[in-house]
Amino acid sequence: MPVIPVAGSEEFANLPTSPAETRRIVGTAVKLHEVGQSVIDALDPLTYEVIRHRLTSITEEMGEALKRMSGSVVVTDCNDFDAAIMDEVGDVVQVGLYNTELAASLDMAVSWTLRHRAARPGIAPGDMFLCNDPWVGGGLHQNDVSLFAPLFIDGELFAWTGAVAHQVDLGGVSPGSWSVAATDVFWESVPTPPVKIVENGEIRDDIEDMYLRRSRVPKLVALDLRAKIGANNVAHERLHALCEKYGAATVKAVMRRVLKDAETRLRAKLSELPDGSWTSVAHQDSARSGDRGIYKIVCTLTKTRDTLTFDFTGTDPQVDGLINCTYAGLRGGIMPVLLTTLCGDIPWAPGGLYRCVEIISEPGTINNCTFPSGIGKASVASAWATTNVVTECLAGLLDAHPEHRKRLMSVCCGTWDFALLAGVDQRGGGFVTMLCDSMAGGLGARTHSDGVDTGGLACIPMGRVADVEMNEFSFPMLYLWRREEADSGGPGRFRGGVGASSCFIPYDSPLGGVHLVVSAPGKALPLAGGLAGGLPAGTQHDVLLRSTSVHEDFAAGRIPALLSELGGEAEVIPSHHETDLGSADVYFTHWQGGGGYGDPLLREPGAVAADVIAHKVSVTGAHDVYGVVLASDGTVDQDATTSHRSALRLSRAGLDSDRQEVNA
Amino acid sequence: MAYVIGIDIGGTFTDAFAADESGRVAATKTPSTPPDFSQGFLTVLDEMAGALGISTRALLSDTNYIIHGTTSTLNALVTGDVAAVGFLTTRGHADSVAIMNLEGRYAGLGSDRVQDMVLTNKPAPLVPPQLIRELDERIDYKGHEVVSLDETGARVAIRELVDAGAQAIAVSLLWSFLNDSHERRLGELITEEAPGLYVALSCDVSPRIREYARSATTIMNTQVGPRLRDYLRPLEAELRERGFGGSLLVMQGSGGCVDSSDAPSRAITTIGSVLTGGVVGCTRLAESLGHRNVISTDMGGTTFLAGLVVDGAPVSTTSTVLNQYQLNVPMVDVHTLGAGGGAIAWVDAGHNLRVGPRSAGARPGPACYGDGGTEPTVSDVDLLLGIINPGNFLGGRKKLSKELAAQAVRTHIAEPLGLSVDDAAAAVYAIQNAQTADLVRKVVVTSGHDPRDFVLYAFGGAGPMHCASYAADLEVGEVVVPLGSTAAVFSAYGLAASDIVLTAELSAPANFPTPVADFNSSFAHLRAELEDRLADQKLKFAHVAYRNEADMRYTLQLAEVATPVPAETVDESGLADIATGFGELYERLYGKGSGFAEAGLQLITYRTQAVGMLPIRPQLGEIPSGRGDPTPSSTRRVFLDARRGWQDADIHDYRDLAAGHELKGPAVVEAPTTTVALPEGCIGRVDRLGNLVIRYTQV
């Protein structure tokens, strides 16, 4: 059924709003703190640096508090959360080094709250607002729940702090709120626009119950809510002390200057880069289970002097399925790349960085969708694809500068390999868990070195995977292997980091098997593109083997190391799928690496030989893609390689040795 | 007389501290002698004998034990000068040490480097692919055998590894901590196939759940075990040659030592050997001074270290990060927070003044050293602000150039920012202190404590120059600068005052409460293991104590908390008490309401620590009392507080001070090994042991 416009949803179709406009709409409903330029100008280097460092340390403390208190593996193990300090209108002054796409639209949510909640129910000291409506902001899909809190100093709204984290389940048709059959948002978790869940320092039980009632794991979600409250409280206590010591005006002046500093330095870096435009594309295959479509996000980055314009004209319209994202998701797709490739050495103050960025996008497209399009997997679907296309565009820009090109990466792990297990665990308890092994994606190749093998994801600088033993202890599963996969890194002069695979059987569940939800595109075509002649990374590859001989193999003293050794019937799993695994069924999930950089025929042959020894590249890959011929001891056969590379150079371009066209 | 001697070998100096039963103490210091550190070790003993007025032979023959802090294992791992190790593991899981849970790309890096994500990398592989073999065998999460060990394949693999050049073999199989039969059998097969080869099994080195850290720990242990053995054997032989009849003990990261014959098999436990002496010294000094909670800060020329003492015991951690690898090594939790006096001040691209994290290191060092450094460091600023006396640095052993320091500050800070050299230097000093307060605060808070409940101890060459300021920022009420007989060699004092500490642990993850019988038998097993190992130390102990703890967590929550457990057997109500204790500890660490009790509890790892107290515990002598006010040796202009600017300060020579003397800031105390800055608003009082105790009259 096509998406039918919903009257009344316009109020939530939020867009970034300027501080002046926010102030105008708020009017006198809340007194917003302000600081004059003269105070900012009068800041001395000492005070500035001391307070700046303290703001960073407060953000870190928020992150620590949230992480240690959370009960969600995706938070505690995988760092799928973030925390931020914002000024009085929501401009983000400091963001933590966790999942940066989450914090990319907190400003929108805070500004919306100021514009829509200041009069009724009011914004007062001790309040905190909860939001998981990606049309408003503060997260990319409904599982991303933000909690932001105004900080009042002397009766004025001085600043906001915010914490966001992925919640394991907030309802919807499928476990994990990952409704692979969804055609629109009504199949999914209910989006909740900002509600005052904490009032005068106390949780409102009525609002909390309304929030928790939708979840399959309400206790866990309740705990995470408290973790976020704790994180905000920690920050408020320390910001209060800071204002007491230095004066609110001085602290605010530092916040303003941090924003300005980030802006100025990004502009300075942009000014050093050539003007021009870079266009690229990111694809996704399949919008929901049963769908065989392919969808594109096109981006043209134009850099003029010190400004970046991301123009998404040419992007496909929104689609029936769960892969769309809202404008918040679009911004969440841009921010991580902006931070990692342009701001490795610039303060992470998104509020300042956004001033250098213009976004052109048409509502109703796949990464700027309108209500009630399905957005259940927005964060790892269209937002992620936006990250992929922006990565390529920014890399092109950086590549034209001899120094700055050192900080470009080809596209990292092209998608999130989502595998959710649910059922009854070996101790008889019900469980729902997202397998986070695929956090260990391959990073993109760089201009001077290979991408990091199983190095993570673009949007989470500090991801983590759990040990096999912890997964086997916690969940009814037994691994045959978890290993890096040869050839999964995009070939190139510098190779993309390899991805990896996990292969496991259900084990010891009283039900005999487990329920499995799969959502992992990149099967019809790879999603992590290469640069400058570097090839894309490998495709996503998921295989379910039914009724295998695994238990017979075990009894005979063998651990199968290849799918072909397992017998049974192989089902190659489509991008979206939901099924049950039986006790002799084997599930193999192989996630992606990073894209390559430069022509693979220009790769140092010795590096290819070393890759073969280390199982990063197969002998076939070395021969067919890199043109490297190995001697029997694994070293490079120089002569054979030279002549094979000459021949390959012609044949891959469709020419014979006389440079005549070969009919393919 | 029976002596105990602590010898601490650092990168620059080798320190020694000796005490006898009567309370006589002596301290000496000599340059370290890399790469053969044992030369400095022997030299410092000669100097110690000289200081005591006896021959080295007389000293050594009267010495009951020498406790040694060594960097040899750490250096070997950092420089990569290690044995070539072959690695055997379960089929399908060899890549665990390459995947490194992916956190290996950033583990242990400062946030500035984590932020610069594109430039981050994983470290070089621990073992090259040619030296890794996977074997058919499998144990499950209950410890049951799923696939038997393929002995034929194992023998082939062992021979292949030896042929490929393995000098030692590390074995780490999945779930071996629950069922060690496959690892033990492999140990036998290795001995049969390659007699005499150094072998380490993960079930011995680190029987703890989580295969990545367990394997990394076992491999690193195997890399350095042969090296430590090759260092200690000749050293001990040389000591025997010189008349030593006592025990040579090696300090471990846990803050306790182990006999040198036992050390190589658990070599990895010695990687924190030299880091912990200071914290142990603080613990002992705190006992004498009656302080229960202490923040230990050691700011030297190249590092800033912070540790905690809570309720009279050093705060420990069960794991650490080295070369970005996660290691299961119980250690005193010593945090490296920054670059110490060598931290470089710089102006960033946004025209902001920054201090650290980059360091001038030991070479070229601060600009004022005149060894080629041109960038301004914290030490240069200390000199320019009048805190360091250029003619009396390290007791006059090192001449410093104010001109070079000023030039560095002028060129790199003052001119770019349009400040005077004085103002620039004062700003660097204040930023360094505020940053230190931020970092130390994080250490205290993330351990579940409030800095206001602590006394701060400051030592190291540079710590006392800054401590009054950063301690005030932390709202600590009292600061102790250890001076007196231990001042120059505080870590060596800590070594001499340490105990034998042995740790045994075993993961057996299960829902809690576990059956009482399982619980008690797990600890009985650990106790028996430790009793055997204590007997192997061949020492007489004044007293042996056992401490039990269990790493527990709420199901689904990551944080495991080492929860104290009674040393005797428990019944069901005892288990309930442990659960309550865990809940309270969890809330203290992570905040009220932070535990997800509804999910239930799990016990992951059992751990027992045996502490064998050595018969001689050095006692610090009291210093004479003084009368009236001390006489300053001079006055000079100092700049200790940006709000107050340049002030005239009394300069005191520490040797003129006596117990009971009080000094009012602004003042500077020059001791032979350090300088103490007392800003206005502070009062320093010399205590009976010769320490300077700083309190605040205003902030």
Add this chain to the structure above:
Amino acid sequence: MSLFIDDNLEQHSDGSVTCRHCSHLVGDAAAPMNAARVTETAPRTAGPSVREDAALFADRPIVFRRTFCPECLTLLQAEIVPGDEVSSRHRSLIVGA
């Protein structure tokens, strides 16, 4: 003045774009690779990294599209994309004189 615009291409002040490996003209500022040689083959010719046939998952044709220097045949751009869609990968730099 000229500028290396990536590993393989150099753009000159007159707007021409040449191959860095052989100096052959490949395109101009508006279309840096318009004189390059383009081939389209099946995705699995990209090598073992493409694990399955695209037709298992999608109905649209998927191609491995490669762009080469016409002279030295260095690979300048490689993409695996729907074959019924023109390439969106494009760039245009302004190089000062």
